[in-house]
Amino acid sequence: MGLVEDLERFRTVGEERREDLADFVAYGDLSASDADSVRVPIKVVDLPEFAYDERDRGGVGQGDAEVGDPVDAEPDDGDGDGEPGEDGGEHEYYEMEPEEFAAELDEELGLDLEPKGKQVVEEVEGDYTDVARAGPDSTLDLERMFTEGLKRKLATEFDEEYLREVCRVADVTVEEVFEWARGEHVPVSYGTVAQFHAEVAEERGRWDSIEAVAANVERTPVRQRIREEGLDHVPFRREDERYRYPEVIEERERNVVVVNIRDVSGSMRQNKRELVERVFTPLDWYLQGTYDTAQFHYVAHDAEAWEVEREDFFGIRSGGGTKISAAYELAEEILERYPFGEWNRYVFAAGDSENSSNDTEDRVIPKMEALDANLHAYVETQPSGNAINATHAEELERHFGEDAEDVAVTSVGGPEDVTDAIYDVLSTEGSTDE
Numbered sequence: 228m229g230l231v232e233d234l235e236r237f238r239t240v241g242e243e244r245r246e247d248l249a250d251f252v253a254y255g256d257l258s259a260s261d262a263d264s265v266r267v268p269i270k271v272v273d274l275p276e277f278a279y280d281e282r283d284r285g286g287v288g289q290g291d292a293e294v295g296d297p298v299d300a301e302p303d304d305g306d307g308d309g310e311p312g313e314d315g316g317e318h319e320y321y322e323m324e325p326e327e328f329a330a331e332l333d334e335e336l337g338l339d340l341e342p343k344g345k346q347v348v349e350e351v352e353g354d355y356t357d358v359a360r361a362g363p364d365s366t367l368d369l370e371r372m373f374t375e376g377l378k379r380k381l382a383t384e385f386d387e388e389y390l391r392e393v394c395r396v397a398d399v400t401v402e403e404v405f406e407w408a409r410g411e412h413v414p415v416s417y418g419t420v421a422q423f424h425a426e427v428a429e430e431r432g433r434w435d436s437i438e439a440v441a442a443n444v445e446r447t448p449v450r451q452r453i454r455e456e457g458l459d460h461v462p463f464r465r466e467d468e469r470y471r472y473p474e475v476i477e478e479r480e481r482n483v484v485v486v487n488i489r490d491v492s493g494s495m496r497q498n499k500r501e502l503v504e505r506v507f508t509p510l511d512w513y514l515q516g517t518y519d520t521a522q523f524h525y526v527a528h529d530a531e532a533w534e535v536e537r538e539d540f541f542g543i544r545s546g547g548g549t550k551i552s553a554a555y556e557l558a559e560e561i562l563e564r565y566p567f568g569e570w571n572r573y574v575f576a577a578g579d580s581e582n583s584s585n586d587t588e589d590r591v592i593p594k595m596e597a598l599d600a601n602l603h604a605y606v607e608t609q610p611s612g613n614a615i616n617a618t619h620a621e622e623l624e625r626h627f628g629e630d631a632e633d634v635a636v637t638s639v640g641g642p643e644d645v646t647d648a649i650y651d652v653l654s655t656e657g658s659t660d661e
Contacts, residue, residue: 253646398432484573488574501541582618
C-alpha cells in the first residue's frame with residue numbers, strides 16, 4: 228500500500244470514528260461549525276509520519292536534516308516559516324453540509340420528516356394515469372373501451388334457447404315468462420319475450436311446467452357459452468370512450484423562515500444560554516438542510532425586543548426585566564415579509580420561563596394564536612429547577628394542551644435533555660399539508 232492510499236485509509240477510519248451525532252449535539256463543541264458547515268470532531272488525533280533513523284552514518288540520501296525530522300511526502304513549495312503542529316489538519320474534524328446533518332439527525336431521532344412545499348413553482352407531466360372524455364385519437368384508451376363494452380355484453384347476454392324452451396310450456400303466457408325471467412335475473416325485455424313466445428307457438432305444450440324445463444334442459448352460463456362459441460361483436464358506445472392524459476405534478480418550492488427568540492434578561496445566566504444554543508443551533512442546521520430556501524431571524528428580548536445577528540444571539544445578556552410578548556410583536560412584524568401561503572413559518576422561543584405578571588396569559592398566548600405559523604415552540608431552560616415565578620411554560624402547556632399539533636413546549640435541565648427537546652420540537656408539527 229502506497230503513502231497516498233495509506234493516508235486516505237487513515238482519513239476514512241477517522242470519519243468512521245467521528246463523535247456520535249447525539250453526543251456532539253449534547254456535549255460537543257458547536258463553535259467550530261458555522262451556518263453552512265457542521266464540523267464534528269474525529270477521535271483520530273494524528274496521522275503517521277516517517278522519520279530518519281537515529282544511526283549516525285553517511286551514505287546515499289543523507290542530507291542536512293536533523294535526526295528525527297519528518298520526511299515530506301511531497302516537495303514543500305513554501306518558505307519554510309512556521310513550527311510543526313501549528314495547525315490541526317483536516318483529519319481533526321468530519322465536515323458535513325446541513326443536508327447531510329438533517330438526514331443523519333432524522334435517522335438518529337427516528338423522525339423521517341417530509342418538508343412541506345407551499346408555493347407552486349412548476350407543473351410537470353407525469354405518467355398517463357388519468358382519463359378524460361375528450362382528447363386526441365392517439366390517446367384513446369382502447370383497452371378500457373373494450374373492457375366497458377365486454378362488461379355490457381356480459382350484462383345483456385342470456386341463454387336464448389333456454390328462454391325459448393320456457394316459452395314452449397303448455398298454456399304459458401308472455402306475462403308469465405317475463406315474470407319468470409325477472410325472477411331469474413335474465414336481462415331480457417318484454418318485447419323479446421313476446422317475440423320468442425310467438426316464434427314457438429306451434430311447439431307450445433312440449434313441457435307441462437317451467438319446473439319440467441328446469442329438470443330436463445341444461446342451462447348454459449353466459450361466460451361458458453362465450454368461451455365455447457366466442458363473440459361475434461362487442462357493443463361499443465360513445466360513452467365508453469376515454470382518453471388518457473398525463474397526471475399533472477406540482478413542483479412546490481420548499482421555503483422556510485425561522486424566527487428564533489431568546490430571553491436575554493438578567494436571570495439568563497451562562498449555563499442557561501448554553502442550553503439554548505445547544506437546542507437552537509441544531510434546529511437551524513436541520514431546517515437549513517431540509518428546505519430549499521431557509522431564512523433565519525434572531526430576536527433578543529428582556530422587557531423590550533430587538534433583532535440581532537446570529538453570531539451575537541447566544542452571548543447577549545442584559546440587566547433588564549422580562550416581557551416575552553415584546554418578542555412576539557417583533558416576530559409578527561418580521562413575518563409580514565414572508566406570506567404564509569408561500570413560506571413555512573416557525574417561531575422558536577427559549578428562556579427560563581420567567582415573565583412579567585399576566586404577560587403570558589394576556590398577551591403572549593393571544594399573539595401565538597393570531598400569528599399564522601406551522602409551529603410555535605417554547606424551550607424552557609432551568610438547570611437547577613424552576614424558580615417560583617417561572618410559570619410561562621406551564622401556562623402554555625395548560626392552555627394549548629399536550630396534543631396540540633402546532634405548539635411544542637419542552638424543558639431542558641442539562642445537556643442530556645437536548646436531543647429529547649429537539650425531537651419534541653420537530654415531531655410536534657402536524658402532518659397535514661397546507
